[in-house]
């Protein structure tokens with residue numbers, strides 16, 4: 001590659017940072033684009049664990065690996081850097097203490113080509129670079145076999161789109177055909193009026209007049225009927241395509257891994273789903289209406305040519321003007337559309353967040369504050385809509401001026417031709433009618449650009465989620481395959497487990513523990529020490545950085561994730577129940593077996609508690625379960641977990657909201673079932689931990705001690721202090 005080519009690629013792919021916290025992301029985005037890939041800083045934010053404190057080199061490394069780069073972090077010196085021929089990310093310290101990332105693209109003519117996301121592409125001398133590159137840390141990125149180039153991404157996008165609209169081809173084809181018939185029949189007015197003025201009326205031919213009128217009426221009626229049939233086809237297509245889009249999108253969304261949901265707002269997901277209808281409208285337009293518009297332009301121009309070649313040329317010359325206008329505004333429209341959709345998603349997120357948090361808002365009398373925030377964020381959204389509307393109005397204004405000039409120009413020119421007796425009056429009237437419909441269709445095609453861009457942005461946003469790597473493929477035999485024989489769970493052993501969230505320091509280090517059938521064990525630790533995360537790892541929601549997990553002395557990798565989750569049930573501290581009856585929430589089946597659920601609850605002692613609800617098993621649980629107490633929610637969640645017949649039960653502060661009576665019922669129940677279902681408890685309450693067989697104390701990221709309550713009172717200062725504090729209070 002010549003130096004000029006390289007510089008051209010650098011300047012077209014270099015991306016500036018959104019804010020100072022995004023410098024690392026901007027570097028990574030630039031390198032992805034440099035290697036002909038495609039990404040957004042937003043997407044990278046999730047992968048790298050970027051927060052308002054910025055990104056770590058480790059976060060960039062992990063994000064790069066997720067993107068399919070072979071990434072390597074190295075300590076190097078300036079002489080190594082001179083040999084670099086592919087862009088690398090450097091960790092630098094600028095303006096005294098400000099940590100920053102820059103890209104080094106290479107060294108030539110005694111200068112380093114540097115991409116600084118805060119400033120742009122620039123040249124550094126060796127001394128200048130030495131002055132800021134104090135850490136000597138660099139991240140080398142080479143596209144690996146999983147790196148997806150923009151070209152492949154576009155192909156994948158196209159395939160997804162085609163797969164979604166393929167079933168509509170027949171219906172859209174019929175609609176397009178009917179549209180063509182309608183537009184051809186639409187020319188009848190112009191032709192009939194021309195014949196009327198130039199031939200029929202001057203010749204006072206009553207018989208032809210009557211016949212012509214009858215034919216004209218029949219044509220208009222047929223046109224109305226065909227339009228009606230076509231609109232029915234399109235309404236049906238709209239229903240079916242929207243259902244297909246949403247179910248495909250939603251189906252894919254649910255298959256994404258849990259960390260995706262941890263880092264994506266609900267509002268954003270809902271907003272993207274709502275965008276489906278925009279795509280459907282454009283599909284209809286492009287596949288059907290645009291054919292009609294193009295046809296109207298061609299046939300009208302053909303007729304105008306037949307009447308007068310010079311007028312035909314004028315009408316054809318106008319088309320590039322409209323095309324240029326559409327091209328000129330193309331990029332601006334895309335940017336404005338994207339901003340509208342992003343701010344719509346932000347508004348939706350804020351609505352959902354505010355409404356779900358209504359209790360806290362009311363408790364702290366903050367209705368006005370939140371109303372103000374909503375107003376502000378909605379105002380921002382409306383501003384974006386306004387900006388887009390303004391842009392649309394500007395384009396519309398230019399197009400209208402263009403069509404007005406076209407119309408007046410044509411009228412003047414044809415009138416002059418009539419005066420010169422080169423054109424008949426009826427032909428002039430017909431041309432004016434035809435130029436009207438030609439102008440309208442050209443305008444439609446030019447304005448379709450706005451709709452098209454809107455759908456493109458909507459589609460890209462939907463595709464971004466739909467193309468994210470699912471946790472497991474639907475229908476993948478490896479993931480779906482049931483185990484050859486049922487698991488008889490005897491033992492789970494975790495050895496040397498390390499875990500960290502993307503871009504963060506280690507949360508869990510060298511975790512070792514085991515649980516056997518017949519045991520209840522507890523993870524005990526301070527808030528935020530990683531207890532819940534450890535349970536999430538056991539549910540396979542996160543992958544570990546190091547360590548091994550064995551089930552019955554066999555690596556747990558032998559169990560497909562779906563199968564594993566079938567055997568592990570969880571009750572969380574913040575229980576998620578669904579809008580439906582208590583019965584439905586316990587069974588989580590399409591058609592719950594009432595008798596089976598009731599018998600199960602009677603056998604396990606839940607029945608009496610449930611019968612205390614107003615309508616027993618038929619009690620409807622509200623959205624957000626506001627009609628149940630925290631303890632009742634946890635009890636139903638425990639019943640649900642046990643009803644799924646797990647082989648291992650994970651309880652995350654699962655009795656924290658219960659009263660004494662319920663909690664002691666639960667503890668008795670757990671001791672009764674532990675012979676069949678071992679239990680892992682997570683708590684920071686020693687009074688609960690003491691009732692379990694073995695306690696693992698998590699301190700400073702690792703298990704600092706383990707044993708029974710009595711052993712830990714002697715062995716673990718942390719545990720003893722917690723227990724003594726309890727006695728004092």
Ligand SMILES: Nc1ncnc2c1ncn2[C@@H]1O[C@H](COP(=O)(O)OP(=O)(O)OP(=O)(O)O)[C@@H](O)[C@H]1O
Pocket residue numbers: 262501507525526527528529530531532533534684
């Ligand atoms: N999705 C996430 N991304 C990044 N950090 C996270 C994520 N989830 C949790 N954390 C962080 O990991 C740490 C451990 O969280 P975790 O919920 O496991 O703690 P815990 O010990 O269960 O606390 P508690 O007793 O309060 O429930 C916390 O500092 C938390 O902020």
